[in-house]
Amino acid sequence: MSYEFIKVDFKDGLGSITLNRPPLNVLNIAMMEEINSALESWKGHQDLKLILFRGEGKCFSAGVDVGEHMGDLASKMIEVFHRMFRLMDQIGVPTAASVFGSCLGGGCELAIFCDVVIAADNTKIGQPEIQVGVFPPIAAQLMPRIIGRKAAMDLILTGRVISAQEALEIGLI
Structure with missing residues (x-):
């Protein structure tokens, strides 16, 4: 299958999804639907x-995409976004994220949902949505389990972005 916003590869047991929407790989509904399609195709794959x-x-x-957090598109965006995580759970194989540069908002949520996160030294990770009046539901569920309630609330409620080194020190990656 051909995709516009992702590259998909399957070889030797490794299913790889590469976010490919320059310049910042901002997740929009169309891109998340492509990710869901790729994940769906791997369900039951022995x-x-x-x-x-x-x-x-x-x-x-x-x-x-901040524009898809608001108005008429918000409910569709949430539905498609949450479906990614349900599919990852349903497939039931380990997941990993290899991150670098910006790993923010929904990108951060996608990464930390994975079983393993490998981060380059230049990675900046965080949940800045609160700065535009949006609360990150996946991060609010995951982060307290990973790094504890107080550290999670610090990142979620302030929108503070941290370095890969700090993320490693607090156990986020």
């Missing part, structure tokens, strides 16, 4: 051993 997410270009992902 040879699948690992799913790897990575980014092409300047960064892993600067997050979900």
Whole structure:
């Protein structure tokens, strides 16, 4: 299958999804639907051993398209976004994210949902949505389990973006 915003590869048990929407791999509804299509195609695939997410270009992902957080598109965006995580759960194989540059908002949520996050030294990770009046529901569920309630609330409620080194120190990656 051909995709516009992602590159998909399957070889030797590794299912790879590369975010490819320059310049910042901002996740829009169309891109998330493509990710869901790729994940759906791997359901029940006996040879699948690992799913790897990575980014092409300047960064892993600067997050979900802010314009799709508001108005008529918001409910569709949330539905498609949450479906990614349900599909990853349903497939039931380990997941990994290889991140670099910006790993923010929905991109951060996608990465930290994975079982393993490998981050380049230049990675900046965080949930800045609060700065535009949006609360990150996936991060609000995941981060307290990963790094504890207080550290999670610090990142979620302030929108603070941290370095890969700090993310490693607090156990986020």
